[in-house]
């Protein structure tokens with residue numbers, strides 16, 4: 138399988154006037170096409186920092202990041218935003234939908250920016266909406282739908298341009314357990330059916346149990362990794378749970 142994401146000796150140091158803080162140290166990561174990888178770690182361990190580097194929102198202090206064959210540090214600002222639109226999809230904890238647009242318009246936004254033809258856009262939006270079970274709410278506005286529906290809208294928007302890599306930061310963080318399960322089932326479905334590569338940061342062992350591989354980070358370093366293999370999701374959940382006490386820190390604090 139093609140390598141979608143590869144990092145070498147990734148470091149991130151935050152410098153302020155008063156202090157220097159090393160948020161990431163020597164992160165070596167390889168994600169292959171079609172994987173569904175979870176990243177778990179205590180609050181403050183560097184998960185969001187890592188995702189921001191992959192999202193090309195922030196730059197590492199040193200080290201290399203290659204995504205879908207592109208060394209993202211070599212891109213200028215214009216190339217970077219084009220790369221982001223074409224190769225990456227994002228899901229955030231707080232949905233980030235535009236309130237003045239309908240569900241359908243929110244999902245279509247990335248394609249409008251790509252100047253795609255209307256008929257093609259219609260087909261794409263219908264396909265992706267059916268994957269995420271939101272066909273019936275396409276004409277509603279964000280304030281008219283539930284949190285779970287908002288997150289499935291955000292996931293549809295993230296997927297519509299068929300990105301090489303879907304990045305999700307605590308996507309179930311604001312959802313009740315039924316909505317979280319629906320979202321995770323949909324992500325599992327697009328991962329298995331469309332071979333979409335997913336990297337999901339989560340503090341939640343239940344969410345992590347949907348992944349095929351979970352990487353644990355602690356104090357900005359890779360701590361250990363679990364591969365689901367032939368285990369059932371329930372068994373894998375138990376394996377993830379067993380790592381948490383060893384990992385230490387406050388895993389339930391999502392802030």
Ligand SMILES: Nc1ncnc2c1ncn2[C@@H]1O[C@H](COP(=O)(O)OP(=O)(O)O)[C@@H](O)[C@H]1O
Pocket residue numbers: 151152153158160178179180181182183184185186187391392
């Ligand atoms: N912009 C920043 N400036 C200084 N320190 C930061 C900044 N962003 C994050 N940090 C620090 O880096 C560490 C890792 O943060 P973060 O990646 O948000 O962790 P996580 O998502 O795992 O909770 C934390 O100690 C945090 O305080």
Ligand SMILES: [Mg+2]
Pocket residue numbers: 184185186391392
């Ligand atoms: Mg975070």
